[in-house]
Amino acid sequence: MAPPALYRVPEACALLRLSRSVIYEQIRTGRLRTVRQGTARRAPASAITEYVALLEREAGEQK
Template sequence: MSPTPPSDSLRLYRVTDAMNLLSLSRTVIYEQIRAGRLRSVTQGRTRLIPASAITDYIALLEQEASAA
């Protein structure tokens, strides 16, 4: 069963929004981005996380949990 994207109409989330959605700290969000586990895009100086990247990240966590 694949996770569904966040229910609201946003397609791009600021890091602070992703922090709330994923219950992770700012540091962990940026670590996951640097590690390539959480995709992001930039618009000017703003880093944004697509809703699909959040869905993919949740699926990755679920896959890792079921493999353990």
């Protein structure tokens, strides 16, 4: 079975091991891209990958 193309916020929380409030803060600041599906927010799999890459870049800059 293929991984999901869109993740619900609770799934993104579990995948990234971040709290719900942190996920929503990252969405609000534009660091984690989401799309709307009706009234729900979904994070595309590509947005999760981009977010992890952003964190890696930021960690590299701090060295």
